[in-house]
Amino acid sequence: MRITEVETILLSLPEIRDVGDGCQDLLILKIHTDVGIVGLGEVHTNAPAAKAIVEAPLMSVSASGMGRLLVGEDPRDINRLWDTLYAKTQSYGRRGLAIHVLSGIDIALWDILGKATGMPVWRLLGGARRSAVPVYASDLDPGDPKALLDVAARHKANGFRAMKFGWGCLGSDVRQTVQTVAALRRELGDETDIMIDLGFAAPLEDAIYLGCAPADHGVYFLEEPLGPDDLEGFARLTANSPTPIATGEQETMVRPYLDLVDRDGLRIVQPDVARVGGITETLRIAAHAEARGVRVVPHCWSADILIAATPQVIAVVRDAPYLEFNATDNPWRKGPASNPFRPVDGLPELRQTPGLGVDLDDGTIDRFRVKEASTALAV
């Protein structure tokens, strides 16, 4: 089997707003083969920039575009191709955008391997530890405590038994934030897990306060209360916070997680499969986490291919209790897959379908696809 083409599909909402929703443009990859199998991947980053990395020409032995490195190769050689993509982009890659693109390619290669062998990806990864993956609703803070309680009540009525809010006013007034968490607990009862995501760095003293003061209300984790590069801050925070601290969605590759776990005392790490280096690199992170007794709750705030890929990993990791499910009103909540994973009472079953188990919805793709001419203008 040989790869014949790496096709990029750039999607964009008609209006992209300056809000905490990183799911407004999207790069989908279709890796075609000479036997008719097509692998699907998704890249969670600045999509036009990622498209350029796939399509860029050769500039030197260590500064190649990625697509040309794959054509003619056997897509089942995932480890070797992963190493090649890393090595032959290292002049401009190694972290950030290039690894985001590598992530989408890796996801598509696993999809091909599953389709070629007739097995779901989770089985190829050694078999599932659970038959269904619990979901938490992940939503933006509307910025008004009363409105937040209404959104929480709606998610509970829709069957979610865990939910996360963030990126609004939470954290800006720490005493108000504690009151809001207390009100959420009263609204939701004791059976619902509540997560808080600050999203932007708070002062260390505020972060410590928020790790301590709402702890009596049972916060499952406090996410990204500090900037991703504040390693000293995370070490001091985890030493003082009874609430578990979670972070990692901005990282690429396994090495930052070694610092977060071994130096900073993180108890929950959040790799994003479509950013961190794909399914392959997420498994390396999960292996380290498992050896340290650290929980893995992957970041998953994009569209249907990532929502299909992430449970494949969660299914096989020993301590991975939740799949993040974007519960906002983003139009892509109804696409771009024709058969997307959707939680029923907060609990989607693992699929037996070969590969990732999702197909693209042509109508959604046509509706949101950026045509080549406008792509050039946008870039």
Ligand SMILES: [Mg+2]
């Ligand atoms: Mg987050």
